[in-house]
Amino acid sequence: MRIDWIAFSPWSAAFGGALLGVAAVLFALLAGRIAGVSGIVGGLLRPARGDVAWRVAFAGGLVAAPLAYSLLAPPAAMRVDASIPMLLLAGALVGFGSRLGSGCTSGHGVCGISRLSPRSLAATAIFMATGFLATFLVRHVLS
Amino acid sequence: MSHQDRLETATAAGVGLLFGLGLLISGMTNPAKVLGFLDLAGPWDPSLALVMGSAIAVGSVGFAIARRRSASLLGLPMRLPTNRTVDRRLALGAAIFGAGWGLAGFCPGPALVALGTGAPQAVWFVLAMLAGMAIVDRLPP
Numbered sequence: 001m002r003i004d005w006i007a008f009s010p011w012s013a014a015f016g017g018a019l020l021g022v023a024a025v026l027f028a029l030l031a032g033r034i035a036g037v038s039g040i041v042g043g044l045l046r047p048a049r050g051d052v053a054w055r056v057a058f059a060g061g062l063v064a065a066p067l068a069y070s071l072l073a074p075p076a077a078m079r080v081d082a083s084i085p086m087l088l089l090a091g092a093l094v095g096f097g098s099r100l101g102s103g104c105t106s107g108h109g110v111c112g113i114s115r116l117s118p119r120s121l122a123a124t125a126i127f128m129a130t131g132f133l134a135t136f137l138v139r140h141v142l143s
Numbered sequence: 144m145s146h147q148d149r150l151e152t153a154t155a156a157g158v159g160l161l162f163g164l165g166l167l168i169s170g171m172t173n174p175a176k177v178l179g180f181l182d183l184a185g186p187w188d189p190s191l192a193l194v195m196g197s198a199i200a201v202g203s204v205g206f207a208i209a210r211r212r213s214a215s216l217l218g219l220p221m222r223l224p225t226n227r228t229v230d231r232r233l234a235l236g237a238a239i240f241g242a243g244w245g246l247a248g249f250c251p252g253p254a255l256v257a258l259g260t261g262a263p264q265a266v267w268f269v270l271a272m273l274a275g276m277a278i279v280d281r282l283p284p
Contacts, residue, residue, distance in 0.1 A: 004186035007179050009170055010193055016169025017194035021201025023161040028206060030154045032215035032222050035162060037251040042276045053148065054155040061159020062252060063259035068160060069167045076167045078257060079175035080264040082247035091254070091268040093243025095275025098251060100282075101236020105250045106162070108237070109195055114202025115210070115223070122229045127241030134245025135181035 024111050036107020037062070038098035086138075101127075150217050163256045169194040172256045174248025181245050243275075 027035040031054070040055050069076060082090060098104040101123055103112065108127075112120020144152075170176045171194055179188030212221055244250050249257070249268050257265035 001183060002186050004179060004188045007176065007186070007188040007190070009190050013169050013190040013193040014197045016165045016167070016171070017197030018201050019161060019165030019168060020194070021198040021205065023158050023165060024198070024202050025205025025209065026161070027154065027158040028209040028215075028221075028223065029212070030216050030219075031151050031158075032209075032212075032219045033155075034223060035158060037162075037255065038276070041251060041255070041273075042279075045273065045277050046280050050148070053144065053152045057152045057156035058159035059255060061156045061161075062163040062166075062255040065160055065163020065167055065256050066259040069164060075260070076170070076172060077176070078173045078260065078262060080247070080249075080262065081175060081178070082264070084264075084267050087247050087249075087264055087267045088271040090243045090247035090249060091271025092275040093239050093246070094250060094254075094268075095243075095272035096278055097236045097238070097240030097243055097275075099236070099276045099279035101233050101238075101240055104240060104252070105244070106252050110198045110202055111206070112224075113195075114199050114206045116203075117224065118227050119224075119229055119233055123233055123237035126234055126237035127244060130238045130241030131181045131245035132183055134242045135178055135248075136184055136245075138246055139178070139182050140184050 020106075020110055021114070024106070024114070028111075034107055034111045036103050036111060038095075038104040039102070039107055042095075042099045082138075097127075147217065147219060151219060154217065162252065163259070165198075166253050166256050172253040172260075174253075177248040177250075177253070178245075181248070 024035040027033050040058050044055050103123060108120040108123040113124060166172050170190055177191060180191035215221060254265055254268050258269055
């Protein structure tokens, strides 16, 4: 394995990651909830009375983040190589899989591993493995 | 809306914003950077591992404190998951989620943040993601 030392960004990764941890902990301490994006957004598709506003607010905070970020720094780099059909397939799999598996990178990967949840440890190991596999297929077999 | 509901909604907005900023600063809203981690056969960018490691280091301390509480600091009930059983539904879901993640480099949080930049690719991805989520709601439990 060859490390990409040019792309590797240890300081921003560690600082940004710490912010993710702080956000997740604040949500647990203040609201008693898990900051799991797929669960929060997925819960809006079958809205229950009194269970909508906080979900919309959380999603709104995520969507508003680039605007807040632009006040502090130049726009963050973003490069999407996937075609539109690939994005549609990827999105459908991500939506279906995260709901079926009760979580994604935020709920299982960050919150669940922090809580040493056996379900989240298993889920994270599995989605990392299939993530590696899918990227290998896209970059080295299909292209 | 009760006073507590308003506090919870404001908290969710602030936490969502902070989470989004964390994703932007760490570079995880850039699918090319995520794929630089997921592509073990190419030049490998370990950044994502450091992002998760750092988040988990902070989270481990915070959740250890949160776990002991019977109510949140705002007086809301603690709703942290208690299920510890690894079942087939979890494993299958995680496998499918990971496959989708590895195809384009987007997962739900970064995709919503990318939506906020107005990137058309994020619009396609999020629409398909919501459709995928809606299908699960129609499956038997």
